Amino acid sequence: MPVLLEEALEGLAIKPEGTYVDCTFGGGGHSRGILERLGPEGKLIAFDQDQDAALNVPADDRVLFVPQNFRHLSRFLRLHGVTEVDGILADLGVSSHQFDEEERGFSTRSEGDLDMRMDQRQSLTAAGILADYGEPELHKLFERYGEVTNSRTLSRKIVEVRRVMPLATIPGFMQAVSGVVKGNPKKYFAQVFQALRIAVNDEMGALQTLLEQMPAALKPGGRAVVITFHSLEDRLVKQFFKTGHWEEVADDHPFESNRPESPFTVITRKPVLPTEDERKRNPRSRSAKLRVAEKK
Structure with a gap:
């Protein structure tokens, strides 16, 4: 529509x-x-x-x-x-269409992978950002593009979790960082996903x-x-x-x-x-x- x-x-x-x-x-x-x-x-x-x-x-x-x-x-x-x-x-x-297709990984309701590529010919995905970006880069990304209130805490948590397990799927990521969520979880993850999507697609x-x-x-x-x-x-x-x-x-x-x-x-x-x-x-x-x- x-x-x-x-x-x-x-x-x-x-x-x-x-x-x-x-x-x-x-x-x-x-x-x-x-x-x-x-x-x-x-x-x-x-x-x-x-x-x-x-x-x-x-x-x-x-x-x-x-x-x-x-x-x-x-x-x-x-x-x-x-x-x-x-x-x-x-x-x-x-x-x-992009939101509704689970395998595209745009929606917090998806069970799929953390993808978020608008152009599927490119290599960078949201999972790639979570795996490779340093803590300062993640902090800046969430603060600037998602206005996430505790972006520093979230970034530290991501770096801590990925040492022991990959953050590759949407449910897995949301569960892994659930302990640092502030305020309304729905709004919080919407801001986090917005930041990742903006970064993936420049x-x-x-x-x-x-x-x-x-x-x-x-x-x-x-x-x-x-x-x-x-x-x-x-x-x-x-x-x-x-x-x-x-x-x-x-x-x-x-x-x-x-x-x-x-x-x-x-x-x-x-x-x-x-x-x-x-x-x-x-x-x-x-x-x-x-x-x-x-x-x-």
Whole structure:
């Protein structure tokens, strides 16, 4: 079920003859909405690194599917002779399919291995991180990407446990560290799993790379629409749309005027949130935030 579908389509301001990119095709929900608004001359370029996503691509001559991570946006646009596009959509959430497939290892309810790879061609898994990362690396990972309150204690416990047994399965890992869980176990493990997933898939690095490529990939007046699911992502998107760079500078910074102007006009001063009805219908949408910017 695509999150914030109507809001995303409205944000793209779709032209029937335009060319649009769906950076995270997944189940194809957002792409179907775009195609419904495109005319026969329109074009949709869909990216997804998950090989299962290819099974959902419609038999439509207007669709070009690229089985790659969206961080390679510019490279594959050039490869297919596309210089600029009218809109780019990125829904950064894990797809329902990935959560529901136990062997993918994304869900705390899974009985499977600690995998969490969105691109199953890569070698790094969550189990690999738990086996190989040092205690300081694990601490930083859980603190930064999961905001886990006792990330230092958790990291110490992981290093202690793995000396005597491998942390390879989801139930095994959760049981092994259960003694250090703070607060609501469901929320705690959701934060831990989020941190592992972000690290396995280099999600923050991929998002930064995508955002940096957007200005050159968009036509003047073209729209960028990004749906985020946690504060780290949202802050990155907000910062880049507003300023066109990553460094946060105080308003009274004496060198502020020397910085280049942002290539974007921010359309959404505040993030667009799901309606109460959508949150009830699709609980996974609860943390979603949508931001829109237009290329100057």
